[in-house]
Amino acid sequence: MTKNRLVYRKVLIMGGIMIVLMFLYMTIGSRGNWSYIVSLRGKKIVALILVSICSTVATIVFHTISQNRILTPTIIGMDTLYIFFQTIVLFSLSHFHAIAQNKYWNFFLSGMAMMLFSLVLYGLFFKLYPGRIYLLLMTGLILGTCLRSLTTFLQVLMEPNEFLLLQSRLFASFNRVEVGLVGISIGIVIPTILYIFLHRRSLDVLHLGRAQAIALGLGVDRFNLKLFIMISLLTAVSTALVGPVMFLGFLGANVSYKIFETYEHSILFLGGCFFTISFVLLGQMMIEHVFHFQTTLSVVLEFVGGSYFLYVLLKEREVIK
Amino acid sequence: MIELTHVSKCYGKESILNDLSAMIEKGKLTACVGPNGAGKTTLLEMISRLNRTDSGEIYINGGEVNEWNSGNLAKTLSILKQSNQFTMRLTIKELVSFGRFPYTKGKLNEYCHEVIERSLVQVGLLEQADQYIDTLSGGQLQRALIAMVLAQDTEYILLDEPLNNLDIKYSIQLMKIIRELVDVFGKTIITVIHDINFASAYADNLIAMKDGKLFASGPVNEIINAETIQSLFDTEVEVIERKGKKVILYY
Numbered sequence: 001m002t003k004n005r006l007v008y009r010k011v012l013i014m015g016g017i018m019i020v021l022m023f024l025y026m027t028i029g030s031r032g033n034w035s036y037i038v039s040l041r042g043k044k045i046v047a048l049i050l051v052s053i054c055s056t057v058a059t060i061v062f063h064t065i066s067q068n069r070i071l072t073p074t075i076i077g078m079d080t081l082y083i084f085f086q087t088i089v090l091f092s093l094s095h096f097h098a099i100a101q102n103k104y105w106n107f108f109l110s111g112m113a114m115m116l117f118s119l120v121l122y123g124l125f126f127k128l129y130p131g132r133i134y135l136l137l138m139t140g141l142i143l144g145t146c147l148r149s150l151t152t153f154l155q156v157l158m159e160p161n162e163f164l165l166l167q168s169r170l171f172a173s174f175n176r177v178e179v180g181l182v183g184i185s186i187g188i189v190i191p192t193i194l195y196i197f198l199h200r201r202s203l204d205v206l207h208l209g210r211a212q213a214i215a216l217g218l219g220v221d222r223f224n225l226k227l228f229i230m231i232s233l234l235t236a237v238s239t240a241l242v243g244p245v246m247f248l249g250f251l252g253a254n255v256s257y258k259i260f261e262t263y264e265h266s267i268l269f270l271g272g273c274f275f276t277i278s279f280v281l282l283g284q285m286m287i288e289h290v291f292h293f294q295t296t297l298s299v300v301l302e303f304v305g306g307s308y309f310l311y312v313l314l315k316e317r318e319v320i321k
Numbered sequence: 322m323i324e325l326t327h328v329s330k331c332y333g334k335e336s337i338l339n340d341l342s343a344m345i346e347k348g349k350l351t352a353c354v355g356p357n358g359a360g361k362t363t364l365l366e367m368i369s370r371l372n373r374t375d376s377g378e379i380y381i382n383g384g385e386v387n388e389w390n391s392g393n394l395a396k397t398l399s400i401l402k403q404s405n406q407f408t409m410r411l412t413i414k415e416l417v418s419f420g421r422f423p424y425t426k427g428k429l430n431e432y433c434h435e436v437i438e439r440s441l442v443q444v445g446l447l448e449q450a451d452q453y454i455d456t457l458s459g460g461q462l463q464r465a466l467i468a469m470v471l472a473q474d475t476e477y478i479l480l481d482e483p484l485n486n487l488d489i490k491y492s493i494q495l496m497k498i499i500r501e502l503v504d505v506f507g508k509t510i511i512t513v514i515h516d517i518n519f520a521s522a523y524a525d526n527l528i529a530m531k532d533g534k535l536f537a538s539g540p541v542n543e544i545i546n547a548e549t550i551q552s553l554f555d556t557e558v559e560v561i562e563r564k565g566k567k568v569i570l571y572y
Contacts (some may be wrong), residue, residue: 067408201427207409208419211371211402216473217395217423263409 007260007267014259014274021281028289047177047241048284050185052252052276054238057193058231059249060256060268064206065224066133069257070312072250075137076228077144078235079244081117083170084147085110090162091154103178107240114239118232126225131210133224174242174284174297185237192230199223200265207263245298247305252276254312279304322347323368323477323509328377330363330533337363339533340377345511345526350503352524352541353513356554359530361513362403365479368511369400381477395423399473401466403481407454413465414450417441420472433472440471443498459486467495471502478502480512484519492516496523517554521545521567529553545569 025045030037062073089106125136155163202223205213213220238245256272283300287293323345330338338360345351353361366372368379370386379386381398417440421433441447444464454462463486470478484492500523502508514520520527520541527544529536536553537544545567547560559570
């Protein structure tokens, strides 16, 4: 009982911090100019929240399925596919083409490409090798490496101007988010998150391992397939919205394991999302008010997330010793 | 009743189970014995749909195992596996609570708490219920896992070497719990046991397996004799009788 109450209190505190930061972000230096602030920052804050939620939930689910807390969903090559898609579009069609120019088309098509890729890969895999998650990850890793090499090859051949355009598009950025895209993303993310949240207790059971979960009556292979598709969906949305952010979900997931010390997904999801949103907001405020847009949010996120990743890796090594 | 008809399984070219047919009596404690690599674990995995048969059928209460709805089967049959690793930190009580998942999908009601507490009492872990499982000794963890299977409260219980990691005291205690489940609660239990003497002392029926084939099956008293055990394990043994139980001496 006491343990539970403590955890709930932690979640509440985290939520409180998040709300304070949201408030701060919206009001700092606003000088009462509300209509301007709301339209400018409101748009950004929604995108920030969306991306935080997507990456945190996707990573936690991914960790549970793979029973490994160091992996990130990047390992299955979703963002590599996104980069490849953007590259090949700019390479084969000129940058005047509709797909390269129109954000909606781009969003839609790259999202579709990622979904198709994951559907084919997982659908095939869960049919052929049920239960062999690591083989699946390995295949994803190899395909990802292959795509990355192809991407580099194409980028080398590219016209310098188009390469610059591409590069600016591939850096994660929260400053150039389209309002229309945010709307579509919300439409995709909410049902997905809802599904995952409603199945949080089945996810808890997955923690016990495949055999134990089957013994408790969970249709593990079907469930995993669905979860994998949802992870790709979430990763695809987040990537298409702001570009690849690698360590954000990793940071959110691992910090919430550390803070909340529970296996219950309900708490991990809530607390983890609160943390990630707070972290991203803090980062964005620093960008806007300390660095005055001299650097991008993705640099801050990847720096902190990457450092934490190294820290976790080194700590794991000590445990093995 | 569980009925196995011509069950076979291969991994690659290696045959693990070869045309095995057997019956498992309801309301009895059946021990599965045999040398290492005889296919005992595989057999248990197949009965509990953790592993698929290559050919042959397994009927549980008349329904083929792969035709059973997985959620319903979890209310009828539970299994304790040989190796269990956990990636997360949880307490004994939380672990045991997972046993109620087939019934309530994770939401515990009054009755669940009752069953969980009863299971904890049965394995003698009620006082340590809030301890984290990564702080437990091998024996305590084994008992916690058994409590989880008990909480699942199923008609059939499959145990894959439940005596692993248990000292003599807890081995005997566990066998008594198992006996009680059969005699008092009318459960049907199938267990893989390495110590043939435990099988002899506590089980009703034996299924002896060797090289993926059924070697012998039937009531304990009919199976256990020096000749059968010797050829089953390829080891010289002596069987003596003491207080109506057969004891196998092998060293």
